[in-house]
Amino acid sequence: MAKVAVIGAGSWGTALALVLADNEHEVKLWGRRQEQMDEVTHKHTNHKYLPNITLPPSIEGTVDLKKAITGAEFIVLVTPTKVIREMVQQLIKVMEKEAVIIHASKGIEPGTHKRVSEMISEEFEQTNFMKDLIVLSGPSHAEEVALRQPTTVTASSLNINAAEQVQDLFMNHHFRVYTNADLIGVEIGGSLKNIIGLVCGLTNGLGYGDNTKAAIMTRGLAEMARLGIKLGANPMTFSGLSGLGDLIVTCTSVHSRNWRAGQMIGQGLVLDEVLDKMGMVVEGVRTTKATHELATKLNVEMPITNALYKVLFEQVNPKEAAELLMGRLKKHEVEEVSNYLLTEIDQ
Numbered sequence: 001m002a003k004v005a006v007i008g009a010g011s012w013g014t015a016l017a018l019v020l021a022d023n024e025h026e027v028k029l030w031g032r033r034q035e036q037m038d039e040v041t042h043k044h045t046n047h048k049y050l051p052n053i054t055l056p057p058s059i060e061g062t063v064d065l066k067k068a069i070t071g072a073e074f075i076v077l078v079t080p081t082k083v084i085r086e087m088v089q090q091l092i093k094v095m096e097k098e099a100v101i102i103h104a105s106k107g108i109e110p111g112t113h114k115r116v117s118e119m120i121s122e123e124f125e126q127t128n129f130m131k132d133l134i135v136l137s138g139p140s141h142a143e144e145v146a147l148r149q150p151t152t153v154t155a156s157s158l159n160i161n162a163a164e165q166v167q168d169l170f171m172n173h174h175f176r177v178y179t180n181a182d183l184i185g186v187e188i189g190g191s192l193k194n195i196i197g198l199v200c201g202l203t204n205g206l207g208y209g210d211n212t213k214a215a216i217m218t219r220g221l222a223e224m225a226r227l228g229i230k231l232g233a234n235p236m237t238f239s240g241l242s243g244l245g246d247l248i249v250t251c252t253s254v255h256s257r258n259w260r261a262g263q264m265i266g267q268g269l270v271l272d273e274v275l276d277k278m279g280m281v282v283e284g285v286r287t288t289k290a291t292h293e294l295a296t297k298l299n300v301e302m303p304i305t306n307a308l309y310k311v312l313f314e315q316v317n318p319k320e321a322a323e324l325l326m327g328r329l330k331k332h333e334v335e336e337v338s339n340y341l342l343t344e345i346d347q
């Protein structure tokens with residue numbers, strides 16, 4: 001039994017706390033709002049984020065960060081990407097000894113183009129509080145994990161022994177954890193699938209059907225891999241849980257906030273209205289901005305991401321963006337990626 005602090009009491013933080021408590025670890029769940037944390041501790045629910053779910057009574061909710069992390073061997077960061085740095089800065093103020101840091105957030109930072117593990121490492125750099133850093137990622141809607149439906153994810157770290165430790169921490173009969181040493185590929189897949197999920201929702205909102213969905217998913221995966229390979233990822237990771245797996249779950253499930261946000265945009269709502277209505281994080285929006293910047297800088301062709309960027313940030317009409325995508329110059333299908341592979345091997 002380990003002591004674990006889960007930082008972020010939204011849908012995913014709460015579902016991961018449930019998995020850990022099922023595994024009989026001592027779990028403290030940190031959130032910002034006192035009322036919500038009292039609800040977790042005393043009523044064993046978190047109705048705003050996981051309606052109709054009864055949580056294991058052993059999960060203790062707290063708004064006190066020091067209390068949450070005191071004695072914790074593992075700290076799981078599960079806030080939206082945009083507050084990851086701020087959360088680590090707060091953690092450093094209250095930490096007294098090292099802990100294994102796990103993160104389960106999916107996004108890329110606009111401006112710096114950093115992955116979440118890079119942001120966390122930068123923030124911990126001047127301290128000796130971070131023992132190891134592991135990302136947990138894969139096709140895992142919180143709503144289904146909380147119902148204990150069979151789910152598979154991957155734990156990735158530069159230190160494979162640490163990834164195996166996290167595999168043991170979370171793994172049980174309904175939550176199966178693999179390991180993968182390709183941290184770049186795992187984080188890029190988990191972040192970029194949100195962009196493609198938004199586009200799949202958007203095409204649904206426009207009234208397009210399954211042919212379009214298959215096209216966006218397939219060509220979306222090609223451009224995710226193209227950028228990932230350029231950044232040093234293992235191409236095979238994109239066929240795995242954090243790539244294709246998470247792409248499927250995001251592009252085909254009504255649980256996906258990215259898909260639902262995209263659908264509303266396709267139906268004609270503007271971005272701010274959509275984000276207000278969601279009331280939960282839609283990571284794909286900021287990641288579209290970051291990825292568009294990064295792909296431009298690295299000269300990587302990402303037509304679907306660029307089309308979404310135009311819709312979200314340049315007020316291009318979604319239908320017009322779809323027409324622009326379809327009207328591009330003709331291409332070979334597979335050659336593109338294999339050329340990138342050859343380029344990588346040549347270097």
Ligand SMILES: NC(=O)C1=CN([C@@H]2O[C@H](COP(=O)(O)OP(=O)(O)OC[C@H]3O[C@@H](n4cnc5c(N)ncnc54)[C@H](O)[C@@H]3O)[C@@H](O)[C@H]2O)C=CC1
Binds near residue numbers: 010032079105106280
């Ligand atoms: N919901 C899911 O099924 C999954 C989510 N994720 C990832 O997990 C991360 C968190 O997502 P969710 O839990 O779904 O989000 P959510 O929208 O359900 O909850 C976000 C939580 O962060 C808190 N928060 C917002 N601003 C904050 C701040 N300034 N400081 C501290 N806390 C703040 C909110 O109060 C809320 O508790 C995201 O990166 C998401 O992509 C990954 C896998 C599955």
Ligand SMILES: O=C(CO)COP(=O)(O)O
Binds near residue numbers: 142246249250258259
């Ligand atoms: O990452 C997820 C499932 O693996 C959750 O996706 P959404 O953020 O789109 O809901």
